[in-house]
Amino acid sequence: MAEALLDLGRRRGERADAARNRQHLLDTARAMIAEVGVEKVTMDGLAERAGLGKGTVFRRFGTRAGIFHALLDDDERRFQQEVLSGPPPLGPGAGPRERLTAYGRARIAFLLDRHMIARAALDRSRPVPAGESSMSRVHLRMLLGRARLDVEDIDSLSLQLTAALEGPVLLYLSMAGQMDTAPLVQRLSDSWQILVDRLVRMGE
Incomplete structure (x- = not known):
């Protein structure tokens, strides 16, 4: 596929x-x-x-926000190329469990490493976006399908996993000031792995 x-x-x-x-x-x-x-x-x-x-x-x-939106868009393109054609487990060549875990860890680090740019990219004249990444949703949907989980609605599951992966970042964007993101990246990444491990067991 x-x-x-x-x-x-x-x-x-x-x-x-x-x-x-x-x-x-x-x-x-x-x-x-x-x-x-x-x-x-x-x-x-x-x-x-x-x-x-x-x-x-x-x-x-x-606008000034447009500068940072363009920077994020440029980085998103590079990130997608790593997912599409980079080395495994983020890129092709690994099993669905490994790729789900690798994607979540890489995505969390990607988002939090750019949290200041993401804050600056928000247009204050418009509401804060819901945080749904179409790229994440489509990719997670594909990997969940390959994992052959015993669930009836893979589409809803991929949507909920996308919210679990990217939703906490919106909360972080609302925090004032700047802080070391490394501990938060580690905590969210470890939680993501627990979620993936327990979920994929359903298909084994």
Whole structure:
């Protein structure tokens, strides 16, 4: 069975010069975050640092939140490629239990490592999103199907597992300030493994 994830890698109709500008802006934004932190990255500052006109930056991102949304989108594409074609157990080549565990651990670390960018990507004029990752839901649905669980509704189960995997991150995004994410990554990853182990036993 072929991998069934979202095709995030295509940007149809994007001109070569626009693609270069986009990548240059993303690389510049990452450099600024590493140097001064997320809070100090502004539209004007990004334009100046990148050596591009303010209009170019505004047309590309629309708002300051759009900068961070684009960064997350770019990272999501890379993460998906690791899932689609990277080494096992995150990529193809391992059993469903191993891949479910590896995906959860990698996804938790991915989300929490980027929690400050995710906070900055939220548009305050719009409600906080429900936190459902279509990529996670589709991928988990595929792996659950391969695990041959004795359950009637795999679709609902994959939706609930997606909420269990990504829901706690929304709670974390609402927390003020910055903290070391490593202990939380470890706790959530260990809890995810317990959940997967107990679930997959149903199919054995």
